[in-house]
Structures are given as structure tokens and as C-alpha cells.
Amino acid sequence: MGASPWVVEGTMENFQQVVVDGSRERPVVIDFWAPWCGPCRALAPLLEKLADEKAGVFMLVKVNTDENPDIAQMFQVEGIPAVFAVRDGQMVNSFTGLLPEDQLRAFIDDLGTGTSEPKEPTxxxxxxxxxxxxxxxxxxxxxxxxxxxxxxxxxxxxxxxxxxxxxxxxxxxxxxxxxxxxxxxxxxxxxxxxxxxxREVPHADADLAAAQSAPTAEAKVALARILAARGDYPAAMDELLAAADDDRQLGRTAVRDLMLKVFEVIGPRSPQADDYRKRLQSRLY
CATH class of the missing domain: 1.25.40 (Serine Threonine Protein Phosphatase 5, Tetratricopeptide repeat)
Structure with a gap:
């Protein structure tokens, strides 16, 4: 990301300030991207070029979905690059994928200058x-x-x-x-x-301590269930991979079933899910 006053990095910590509050001063364009995404890398310089060229007509906020999954879930992002336009605290337009520059310019031009009266939020x-x-x-x-x-x-x-x-x-x-x-x-x-x-699995501190004491593959799956119930999904999936290492048959049944349930929570096509899916497949096939 270049050092531009019209391009900022969006996080959960500054979301209220740069997106919600900022969109009441000028339109905000949110670019959801990830480092591994080729189309994202192609779209980014076009958006940044337009942000500099327009010099304040809109603010470009770049959100790394790997680092900010909560924001991506809030906008129900299912694929990237995903671009959302926010004005006066409201989403006014969006697109997914890579647009050619002329269509991207039209998208930005449709935002206007942000000088109209704010609409009452629903x-x-x-x-x-x-x-x-x-x-x-x-x-x-x-x-x-x-x-x-x-x-x-x-x-x-x-x-x-x-x-x-x-x-x-x-x-x-x-x-x-x-x-x-x-x-x-x-x-x-x-x-x-x-x-x-x-969360149906008992997951108090005592349950966690008891599960951590057993070394078998089945015990690792049980520990993964408790970790998932507590919301520690990366740790749960790591335990599932360890169980699959110990018992390939268990990896094809209980491990796979629980990992798929975790994927439903973190996003079946999220970068994290794709990573763990590949890692499990490498152990089973």
C-alpha cells in the first residue's frame, strides 16, 4: 500500500472511525483482499490510482480478510476481491471480482462527492x-x-x-x-x-484440563471438540490434524466431520478453511 492520504488500512479497532464516521464526510470504498489472492493484487493498484487521482472524493479502506475475518463476516464476504461503497453510514453499492478500469471508474463516479444530505439510517x-x-x-x-x-x-x-x-x-x-x-x-x-x-459439548475449564491429559488419537478429537466449543478454532483444528497423524481412519471419519463443522463457523471457503482442508487431505491421501 502506498503512502497516500486517501488510502488507509482498515481494522476492527479503527472501523468505526474510518468507515462509519468517515463515510459521513466522504464516500468510503472498502477493498476486501488477501495477500494470496491474484485478482486482489491486480485490482489494488487500480483502486489506489483512482483514490490518488480523485484526491479526497472518496477514501479507500483496505481490509485484509486473513487478519480481519470479523469485518468480512459483517459484510458477508464470500469471495475476494470484494468491494463495498459506504456513504453516510450506509452501504450504497458493491461488486465482487476484478473490474476493468473503465467500469471501476464508473463505479467510483457513481458515488458522487458526498455533499448531499445524509439519509436516515434504517x-x-x-x-x-x-x-x-x-x-x-x-x-x-x-x-x-x-x-x-x-x-x-x-x-x-x-x-x-x-x-x-x-x-x-x-x-x-x-x-x-x-x-x-x-x-x-x-x-x-x-x-x-x-x-x-x-457448544453442546461440555467445555468448562475442568473439561479442558481433563481432555489435555490423555495422549490417544480419540482423546485429541475429544480435546478438539472442547476447544471448538470454547471458540478456539485454530487450536481445535491443530488437534484434529494431530489425531489424523496418529490414526488415518479416524481422520477420515470423526476428524473430518468435526473439521467440516468448524469450517461452517469460520467460512467454508475462507483462507483458513482452505489451508486446513489442504493440510488434512495431505495426511489422508
């Missing part, structure tokens, strides 16, 4: 914004949405996500994820159901 947009810095307030915002529309899939998924961000709220989250057509939010609903499934 209740969902307000709740999503609150999730970044105040989950308690976000939960209240989703509950207010459900008070007027109990079957609203966006509110159900949003509240379930907020609840599952802290342990012990599983009983409240379960009914939110059943009984309605989730439509565009079905993928996120399924991800949250996978978290609930993983």
Missing part, C-alpha cells in the same frame, strides 16, 4: 453499526426490531449473533434461529447454528 443499519462498538446496545436495537416484526430474519440473526458473542446465552439464541425463512440471511443463520452445535 433500524438494521443502526443495529449493525452498534455491533462494532456496543454489543449491548446492538442487542437492544435488534430486540426493538423484533418487537414490531417477530419474524424479521435480519433481526433474528443479528440478535443471535450478539448473544453468541458471549458464553451462556445459547438458550436465548436457539429459538431465534428456527421457525422462519431466513432468505438472504440463511448462510449466517446456518453459521450460528453450527456454533450452537459445537
Amino acid at each position: 433500524p438494521l443499519e443502526q443495529a449493525l453499526e452498534l455491533e462494532v462498538h456496543d454489543r449491548g446496545a446492538a442487542g437492544n436495537a435488534y430486540r426493538a426490531m423484533l418487537a414490531t416484526a417477530p419474524d424479521d430474519p435480519a433481526a433474528r440473526v443479528g440478535l443471535a449473533r450478539v448473544l453468541l458473542a458471549a458464553p451462556g446465552n445459547e438458550p436465548q439464541a436457539i429459538p431465534l434461529l428456527t421457525g422462519v425463512d431466513f432468505g438472504d440471511f440463511a448462510t449466517e443463520a446456518q453459521r450460528l447454528k453450527a456454533i450452537l452445535h459445537l
Whole structure:
């Protein structure tokens, strides 16, 4: 990334400032990318060139999906490069993949100069914004949405996500994820159901300590289940790889099944899932 005043790196820590607040001053273009992604490397210089050329018409915020999976999940990024335009705190346009320069210019030109009156954010947009810095307030915002529309899939998924961000709220989250057509939010609903499934395993500190004391392949799978239930997915997958090293047959059954369930949570086509998928395959075939 060049040293440009119009190009910044986006993280969870500065998201509120550079994206949400920043988009009220000028449009913000978020570029979701990763170092291993060839099309991302081709798109990046075009976006950075336009950011410098426009000199303040918009701010380019580059988000490395490997380092910031939470932001990618918030925008439901399923493939990269993915580009989102945000104006006045609202997403106004997006595309996935590599665009030729003339189409990219048209995308940027459609953003305008940011001088129009800000639009009032919708209740969902307000709740999503609150999730970044105040989950308690976000939960209240989703509950207010459900008070007027109990079957609203966006509110159900949003509240379930907020609840599952802290342990012990599983009983409240379960009914939110059943009984309605989730439509565009079905993928996120399924991800949250996978978290609930993983958390069914007892995973207190005592359970973890007991599982760590046994050296067998089966014990490593049991330890992986506890780690996954606690949300430590990389450690869980490392234990699963170790179990597959010890017992290839177990690797093709219990190890593979649990790893696929973890993939549902972290994203089946996420860079992390792709990495562990290849590492498991190398041990089994």
C-alpha cells in the first residue's frame, strides 16, 4: 500500500472511525483482499490510482480478510476481491471480482462527492453499526426490531449473533434461529447454528484440563471438540490434524466431520478453511 492520504488500512479497532464516521464526510470504498489472492493484487493498484487521482472524493479502506475475518463476516464476504461503497453510514453499492478500469471508474463516479444530505439510517443499519462498538446496545436495537416484526430474519440473526458473542446465552439464541425463512440471511443463520452445535459439548475449564491429559488419537478429537466449543478454532483444528497423524481412519471419519463443522463457523471457503482442508487431505491421501 502506498503512502497516500486517501488510502488507509482498515481494522476492527479503527472501523468505526474510518468507515462509519468517515463515510459521513466522504464516500468510503472498502477493498476486501488477501495477500494470496491474484485478482486482489491486480485490482489494488487500480483502486489506489483512482483514490490518488480523485484526491479526497472518496477514501479507500483496505481490509485484509486473513487478519480481519470479523469485518468480512459483517459484510458477508464470500469471495475476494470484494468491494463495498459506504456513504453516510450506509452501504450504497458493491461488486465482487476484478473490474476493468473503465467500469471501476464508473463505479467510483457513481458515488458522487458526498455533499448531499445524509439519509436516515434504517433500524438494521443502526443495529449493525452498534455491533462494532456496543454489543449491548446492538442487542437492544435488534430486540426493538423484533418487537414490531417477530419474524424479521435480519433481526433474528443479528440478535443471535450478539448473544453468541458471549458464553451462556445459547438458550436465548436457539429459538431465534428456527421457525422462519431466513432468505438472504440463511448462510449466517446456518453459521450460528453450527456454533450452537459445537457448544453442546461440555467445555468448562475442568473439561479442558481433563481432555489435555490423555495422549490417544480419540482423546485429541475429544480435546478438539472442547476447544471448538470454547471458540478456539485454530487450536481445535491443530488437534484434529494431530489425531489424523496418529490414526488415518479416524481422520477420515470423526476428524473430518468435526473439521467440516468448524469450517461452517469460520467460512467454508475462507483462507483458513482452505489451508486446513489442504493440510488434512495431505495426511489422508
